[in-house]
Amino acid sequence: MKKISIVCRCEDITEEDVIKAIDEGYTDIEELRKKLRIGMGPCQGRVCIQLVAKILEKKTGKKVSSIPLPTSRPPEIPVSLGTLASDEK
Amino acid sequence: MKSKADVVIIGGGINGCSLAYNLAKKKVNVVVVEKNYLSSGATGACGAGIRQQWSTLENTKLSIESVKIFEKLSKELGQDIEFRQGGYLIAIHDKKELIQAEKNVAMQRSLGLKVDILDVNKINGIVPILDVKGINAIGATFCPTDGHANPFKTNFAYAYAARRFGAEIYTHTKAIGIKTNQKKIKSVETDKGSIKTDCVVNAAGIDSKEIASMVKINLPIIEYRKEIMATECLKPLFEAMVISFKDGIYFSQQREGQIVGGIPIPEERSGFKTIPTFAFMQHMAKTLVRYAPILKHVNMLRHWTGFYDVTPDSRPILGEVKKIKGFIQCNGFSGHGFMISPMVTKILSEYIADGKFPAILKDLNLDRFKGEKIVYEKSVVG
Numbered sequence: 001m002k003k004i005s006i007v008c009r010c011e012d013i014t015e016e017d018v019i020k021a022i023d024e025g026y027t028d029i030e031e032l033r034k035k036l037r038i039g040m041g042p043c044q045g046r047v048c049i050q051l052v053a054k055i056l057e058k059k060t061g062k063k064v065s066s067i068p069l070p071t072s073r074p075p076e077i078p079v080s081l082g083t084l085a086s087d088e089k
Numbered sequence: 090m091k092s093k094a095d096v097v098i099i100g101g102g103i104n105g106c107s108l109a110y111n112l113a114k115k116k117v118n119v120v121v122v123e124k125n126y127l128s129s130g131a132t133g134a135c136g137a138g139i140r141q142q143w144s145t146l147e148n149t150k151l152s153i154e155s156v157k158i159f160e161k162l163s164k165e166l167g168q169d170i171e172f173r174q175g176g177y178l179i180a181i182h183d184k185k186e187l188i189q190a191e192k193n194v195a196m197q198r199s200l201g202l203k204v205d206i207l208d209v210n211k212i213n214g215i216v217p218i219l220d221v222k223g224i225n226a227i228g229a230t231f232c233p234t235d236g237h238a239n240p241f242k243t244n245f246a247y248a249y250a251a252r253r254f255g256a257e258i259y260t261h262t263k264a265i266g267i268k269t270n271q272k273k274i275k276s277v278e279t280d281k282g283s284i285k286t287d288c289v290v291n292a293a294g295i296d297s298k299e300i301a302s303m304v305k306i307n308l309p310i311i312e313y314r315k316e317i318m319a320t321e322c323l324k325p326l327f328e329a330m331v332i333s334f335k336d337g338i339y340f341s342q343q344r345e346g347q348i349v350g351g352i353p354i355p356e357e358r359s360g361f362k363t364i365p366t367f368a369f370m371q372h373m374a375k376t377l378v379r380y381a382p383i384l385k386h387v388n389m390l391r392h393w394t395g396f397y398d399v400t401p402d403s404r405p406i407l408g409e410v411k412k413i414k415g416f417i418q419c420n421g422f423s424g425h426g427f428m429i430s431p432m433v434t435k436i437l438s439e440y441i442a443d444g445k446f447p448a449i450l451k452d453l454n455l456d457r458f459k460g461e462k463i464v465y466e467k468s469v470v471g
Contacts, residue, residue: 078321
């Protein structure tokens with residue numbers, strides 16, 4: 001059986017997917033996000049972004065410390081539209 | 090980095106990259122400089138919609154021709170851009186909107202577009218989750234060939250194909266100056282070096298005004314921050330994009346299942362501030378739940394901001410400026426740059442490479458804002 005490492009649980013993205021995208025020329029973390037949807041699921045990148053940054057370091061030599069975090073998107077955790085639409089404070 | 094090119098394009102968004110593709114295909118030696126990453130501006134914040142229902146002839150023509158290109162684009166570029174045609178449903182709320190819709194539809198049909206005005210009771214046949222009473226709709230217009238594509242993937246696919254035809258695309262490379270001599274373009278100065286050229290295309294989106302000011306050209310563009318949100322992914326519920334000019338809302342379900350949509354907040358002001366607001370979250374949630382009450386159980390995951398580069402008539406500025414030879418505008422898209430980019434860049438590439446000058450380039454030239462009566466695009470949303 002083939003060994004698969006899931007990098008992004010929300011969007012089912014594997015280490016192999018990330019490596020393939022980097023090989024295709026997507027070497028910015030934001031480009032990888034837009035190509036693969038990493039960080040766009042319910043966890044907002046809490047699981048995947050550091051892992052992807054490490055893969056990027058390994059593949060491109062860019063230091064993890066120099067790879068910017070993707071823009072943070074409110075509301076940070078999922079909130080129902082019904083709650084947001086209500087006037088409860 | 091190349092030190093010489095036939096054409097230098099400033100901006101690696103959808104228009105910059107699709108123009109690079111169209112020029113490279115014509116064997117033009119083209120370079121793109123992008124200060125950040127590809128699709129880092131308006132394209133990366135885009136709502137993904139592709140609409141042909143406009144109030145002005147120019148926008149309608151550009152979008153009809155663009156849809157014809159979009160239909161074959163995945164194959165042409167060799168990458169899936171996730172194009173699909175679920176239509177656009179535009180709510181009509183009152184008599185005044187109905188009269189405008191009748192005018193628009195007559196004009197659109199004269200250009201061969203299949204578009205209809207629907208009775209209010211036909212709305213749920215297209216989008217079952219809508220509450221027509223909550224919307225206060227008296228009808229709608231519907232065009233089944235409108236649709237969506239993934240803006241990032243389209244941007245990347247154009248860049249990929251452009252490179253295959255020999256275009257050079259430099260990201261993280263900022264244009265910091267443009268040199269001219271006797272009102273002709275001489276070179277583009279970047280933070281990584283100088284590129285000699287006699288043709289520069291200003292496709293810098295919201296920064297186009299700043300780029301034009303390097304050669305003392307004033308573009309009448311005002312930047313508006315826009316907000317947009319995505320929900321968690323759901324089973325397929327509807328295929329059409331739903332929009333309302335009166336409420337300013339637009340929303341649709343994307344391929345992965347998330348609902349993506351936006352609305353202007355009532356206190357909206359122009360400016361460069363990029364922080365998303367609580368006012369948007371609440372206003373969007375309230376309006377969306379009024380349109381589709383069932384969505385109150387659905388979670389909003391994230392919301393973000395992007396910019397509209399708005400011109401006085403909400404139509405793009407295209408083509409060469411009179412004052413400086415070789416300085417070409419491809420900006421001022423006013424919130425609909427993605428959906429018309431295939432045709433816009435085809436026309437511009439034919440102008441640059443073959444000297445073709447169709448009437449639309451005159452109609453959308455920067456000069457139109459001088460004196461003559463302005464034709465406003467009324468069908469703007471978001």
